Amino acid sequence: MGKDGRTLYEQSGYGRPDNEGICLAPQEALYLLHRHKIEMPGCSFDALLARFADQHNFLRSFLVYRDLRERGYVVQTGPHDFRVFRRGDKPGTGESRYSVRVLSERDPVRFESLIGEIVASRNMRKQYILAVVDDENELTYYEIKLQKPVNRRTPVPDPASCEAELVGRYGIVSVPQGSDLEASGYGQRLDDQRLVLSPVELHYLMETNIVALKRNGIPVGIAEYRKSTRNTDSELPGKLAVYAELRKAGFTPRTGYKFGHHFRVYGEKTVHSEMLVHAIGKDDVMPMSIISRSVRMAHSVKKKMLFGCVHSNGIQFVEFARIKL
16 A cells, blocks of 8 residues: 555554555455445455455454454554554554454363463563454453462461371371361361361372371372372372462462362462362363353352463463453
8 A cells, every 4th residue: 555555554553564655464454444444446345355264263363353443452463363552552652562362262272382372472571362252253352371379378387297097099187176287278077086188188298298198007108199099080190280389389279179170279368269270281272162161150259260281391370361451
């Protein structure tokens, strides 16, 4: 486009400078044609849409572009799908604020790739946003962050060493009510003299040398116990790694089964849990539809939704939060 196009760039941030005019991305050209801001002789909106229809994800991409523009944002393509400027800013007068990736509700989320994109956005000082288009072409925006959960309360001292009797996959500890083991957030009461430790708790307490496990008076080592429980829970290795990381950060993880996740997590306020956390492997893939349900559940009970990813450089906690741009 010539001088008129240059005006579009300077006033509204459309396109990129190209000699005396501008070069428009397909989404920009289609939007401007749809809004009657440009004319393309011999080419209608429908014809141009059909021309780009074979491009992967194009219709969803256009819908997101249109929505962001009509919300008052200046949008340019790249580095993921779009970069979005703060309201009132545009190229040449400000910096982009968001890095936006477009997905459909049925697209798989590969956490290793997702973490890489979040890190890249953070290095560029951008907020990473997923724009999800459902099958009825409605949009939902999620802000995605890498979080390092930090508990503000005073660290709870480790409980005194004790012995546990192995019963099935569980450990039974003979301690009265109010014991330091229970006060530290471990176990559930069987009666006023016995505390039941879950497999995840028992693994952690054995690894930290707090609990010595026995079966009929014979010691059971951590390797033997781990082997016996792994066959009954394929997700156990990831859960153990995430549980240990949360405990080291001063949190109290409990089962999150009633919320459909691995853990509900207590922090400074012990009456209500603060987070729901689900452990996933480095190479795991999860449909966006499942993540959406998880986030909605967490928000409905006023909790954060985090996925603890067992990554090559330790546990990466990925927080998903619905936002209104």
